[in-house]
Amino acid sequence: MSSDTRQLRFHGYRLDPVRRVLTAPDGTDAALAGRAFDVLALLIRERPRVVGKDELLAAVWPGRVVEENNLTQAISVVRRALGTGGGDHQFILTVPGRGYSFVAEVTYDDESGLPHALEDTGRPSLRPRRWRLPLAIATLLLLALAGVLLLGPGAGRAGPPAPASLAVLPFRAIDNETVDPMLEMGMAETLITRLSRATRLRVLALGTTQALGQTDPLKSGIALGVDFVVDGHVQRSGHMVRVTARLLAVPDGRAVWAETVDATPERVFEMQDSLASHLAAALAQRYALAGYSSPCDGADAAAHRAYVRGRYLLNRPNPRTLDTALASFEQAIARDPGCARAWAGVAATRRTMVMVADRDPEVEFPRSDAAIDRALAIDPSCAEAYAARGFNQFWYHWDWAASEASLRRAIALDPNLVDAHFALAHLLNNLGRHDEALLEARRASALDPLSPLVNTLVVWFVGMADHADEARARLAKVVELEPDFWIALSSEAAQRMQAGDKDGALRLMQRAVEVTGGNSRSLLYLGTLHAASGDTAGARAIMAALEARARHGYVLPSTLASMHMMLGEKAQALDLLEEGYRHHDLGLAFLSSWFAGLAGEPRYRALLARMHLPPPPATAGP
CATH class of the missing domain: 1.10.10.10 (Winged helix-like DNA-binding domain superfamily/Winged helix DNA-binding domain)
Incomplete structure (x- = not known):
């Protein structure tokens, strides 16, 4: 140095x-x-x-x-x-x-x-620093280009103004002795949910403000590009909890609203609702919506803490976290059976278990549907429940029109619901409506721009739209934020393989397998890399491991079909896809994109017709 x-x-x-x-x-x-x-x-x-x-x-x-x-x-x-x-x-x-x-x-x-x-x-x-002006011009050009990539070809044209935006920062403990991450995160999460439902503001997801890692609220607001930022502190004193929150305008730092509330730990939930209501009232003249009521009314702080824990784990899905997420949601329900959002969390977790943790869809999706019914019986306007229903209608019931209606209903109820925008992006893409899909994917990313899950999957959408530079930049951001996120590792491995770096690709994919404990999806991607690099023996070894697992546990037929397709065994792949059709294998919902290698096969065309799906696009994702 x-x-x-x-x-x-x-x-x-x-x-x-x-x-x-x-x-x-x-x-x-x-x-x-x-x-x-x-x-x-x-x-x-x-x-x-x-x-x-x-x-x-x-x-x-x-x-x-x-x-x-x-x-x-x-x-x-x-x-x-x-x-x-x-x-x-x-x-x-x-x-x-x-x-x-x-x-x-x-x-x-x-x-x-x-x-x-x-x-x-x-x-x-x-x-004189002659390079300053060229550098400034170059920076402006780069920013303009980024705006075009992010917003689409019409970004530079005049149009309706973007909605005002707000970020709620994770609340902080005043001293180290009273640190309670779930309480602090829960306070922020509650405000985000209430403000998303009670105002017309675009409210960023909590994962983005967490990932920013910023302690100065004004700098955070500037970095996130929002119009308002909410920050707060939590302090315990004996049997009381004191929460102080304030609303700041960005970039001038003007204090729009501030409040301090004291409550016992058992009344924290009511305190959160009170803060949210008062904050919404401070924004009422320009941004408030009428007719909003909380879907989780109650006074059980432990129930809310369990709900927040479940959402946190569900947003980082792997086989090792999903069981804990489900237990957390069920704990919230046991203490507060009226928490509709916890029932929606149960539904989302069971659905995700099928894809990530090798669970049987004919077991988990009916359980997921039942949880959605409970959520909507409690709160007919629960946006999370409509998003979960749209996912199930998409992945399991294959009712494309009903799925789109449910997801758009969720977005109407909560325009800031990331899951709904992202599910709609996937659905539209599978139906061949690629421009609309890309728009929804970018909306999801704009709401949670630092989410590893959202940005990793958006890489696929922008890559299909021939925005290779944007895809690489998004993936680089994900890897920087969370280097061991297994879906990002899988995507980076694919990029390495395309660039000719076989060893680097295999090393990254091996790490993804380790992180997931060897779930079938990560093994499939590893086998795909072996097959793509000409290592037939390596691919067949993984094929044998997946078949052995299927005999003693559960592996989606579509997963096995993908391996056979990569090995050139199209007849076996089609047999498995037809089996998957009979058992509502969620991989059939992605028949156009995941199995484009079967294009031209009469049985494949027949399956597409039965599924009411368009032929595969020119570029297909994993």
Whole structure:
């Protein structure tokens, strides 16, 4: 690393290379140490040059063999310390396929304490910075291009103004002794749900504000690009809980509303409803909707805590978390049988178990349908229940028109419901309505832009629409946020294979298999990579393992059909698909996209006709 001992300044931050301390604009020391500090120091020293990943690994981890994930995690730590997220390039610009560049203006303090501008070499300069204007223009062009990619070809044309947006940050404990993550997360989640239903605001999902990792509310709001931000604190004192919340306008930081409420732990739920109602009232003149009532009225804080835990786990689906998610929702229902959203959570978990945890659809989907019926009996306007019903009508009942109606009903009830937008995107894509599907997928991503699950699956949609650069950028963001998310690992492995990096692809896919405990979907993707690379023996070994599992447990016939198709055994694949049709295998809902390799086979065309699905698109996803 550099031996330069001068203190550096940028945007109010001060970097001291001797003490190895990064000081924030408010005078506090930012949480940055170890390799993350070295990465930041090196990027600043080399600015504005793009520093390659291999160069960074060699310089920061000299003499060691480390994975690229170590670097992405260090970059993520640096961004959090600087109050930015993966999509914010105020300080560090990610250049896909190349590396990273530090793009903020930097000065240094000389002995007199006066700041001087730095040249690219790190030496002081008195010459005009001629590159500033071109860099600013380039940045604006990049932002304009990103807007076109994100919003579509009409993004630059005049149209109706975008709805006002709001982010609710995770509440924070005032001191370490009273930290209660589920209470703090639950407070934010409740406000998000209430405001989504009670106002016309576009309210970002909690996962995005969590992933941002920002402690300064105004910086968070700017980074997320919202008009309002809500932040709050939780403090326990004896048998009482005190919650303080405030609503700030962005970017000026004007306080629009603030309130402090005290309650016993048993009355926390009522306190949450009270805060949400008062906050909605503060926005009533311009944004409130009439006729809203909570679907989970009650006073049981433990029930709400269990519900929040279930949603958190369900949003990170793998075989090891889904059982715990289901138990959490059932615990919420046991304490508060009137919590319609918990019943919808049960329905969503059972559906997801079929895809992720190798459960029998003829067992789990009827149970899921029953939970949806309970939810709607309790609250006929429960948006989550309509979204769950739309998913089931799509994956299991194969009633495309009813599914679309349910999902659009869910969106009408709650325009900010990410699951409904994303399910609708999948449905429309399977029906051949690809432009509409891409629009819904981008809406889902806009509502939860830092969700690993949403962004990983949106990669498929944008890739099908020939937006390869956007697909790569989205996947890079997911890997940076959550390096071990198995669906992202699978997608990255596919990209590596397409680029000719067979070893890298197989290594990533092996990791995905480990993360899931070897669920059939991850094994299928691994077998597909073996087959695509010409390793027939490796593919057949995985085929044998899946067949053995099917004899003693459950594997979707469509999963086995995919392996046979990759091995060129089309007759066996079609036999299995016909078996899947008889047993409501959810893979049949994706017949056009997952099994495009069977195009031209008469039995395949007959199945498509029975399913009322269009022929496969030119590009198909996994």
